[in-house]
Amino acid sequence: MEHLSRFLEAHPELRYIFTGGKGGVGKTVAAAALALQFAQQGQRTLIASLNPVHSLSSLFDQDLSGGKIRPVAGVENLYAMEVDASDVVARYRENIAQRVREFLRYADIPVDARPFVDIAVTNPAFEESAMFDKMVDVMLSEGEHYDKLVFDTAAVANAIRLIGLSKIYGLWLQRMIESRKEALSLRVQLSFRREKVMEEVQKDPMLADLIAMDERFKAVKERLVDPQRTAFFFVTLPLMLPISVVTRFIEQVKAYDIPVGGVLVNGIIRGDEAEKAQGDEYLQNKFQEQAQYMRIIQEQLGDLVRAHLPLYPKEIQGLEAVRRAAADLFNPDQEWALSLVS
Ligand SMILES: Nc1ncnc2c1ncn2[C@@H]1O[C@H](COP(=O)(O)OP(=O)(O)O)[C@@H](O)[C@H]1O
Ligand SMILES: [Mg+2]
Structure with a gap:
């Protein structure tokens, strides 16, 4: 087993770190623990939560919304950002609406833009796209x-679509740019005042917009598939469903060339704890x-597998609890967990 700290030492250029897994397995806790550790090592760190539900504020027990x-009080070098989904969606909706209106105007299509905007923003993946x-x-x-x-992403399906989207977006944008170029060159050919039209083509706001978008996605994609700069960590509990989610997730992510940093196993009952609670039938069963x-x-x-986290007697809340996690x-001695398997 290559431990997390070893893995990170071997990847000094790592910059974009993601946590994924089934809901409730400890993704936010893992993201916070990773971010905190980086900050404590003196690295300037940002933890960004892209979840519909606010979680960092409650985890760090301070308002980060x-x-x-915002700087995290009590930790040097640590900054946090809790992205408000409804806010992001509203902005994105306005942005798309603007694009559609501009397109219709520029293409001289004299129709009401509203139905087009509605179609664009009511597809089920819209919030994820945003x-x-x-x-x-x-x-x-x-x-x-x-x-x-460090990015704390939402539930598993969301995150995988999030990644898949970058590929689909890329293809979609490529097509859009090509068809835009075609449409424009047709306009040039049909026109008697070529120079005037050429000028217009060069200033085409749609084309410029699309090219800018394409460049943005290319830049991100390049970072996302670079194993020196990016790592996805998957969090699981020692339970059937979270394990199968992680297994499936890893396969899908690999298909997108996204580098897997490894698996973090959370919520493990320690052998010495189980020993101490001999009479506790529930705990003994769980331990088995x-x-x-x-x-x-x-x-x-x-x-x-990169690391194990014990099940704590209480949920993880507040800076001290995150420090402990x-x-x-990052404790390289994982014998307490590994001995459970042998
Ligand atoms: N090792 C652990 N011991 C005790 N409680 C934990 C542990 N890991 C996570 N929790 C608690 O479980 C809940 C879910 O964790 P969270 O990180 O929010 O999951 P996710 O982000 O994957 O939905 C939280 O209340 C958290 O405090
Ligand atoms: Mg979470």
């Missing part, structure tokens, strides 16, 4: 200002069940 970057766009924004605008950017899933994890994900996550 509002969609702006969040993805926001993530792209953060990566491009803040990427150079931090040593590490977990041993079985630890073996499955070992079989299916063995090489990718970070210390456990």
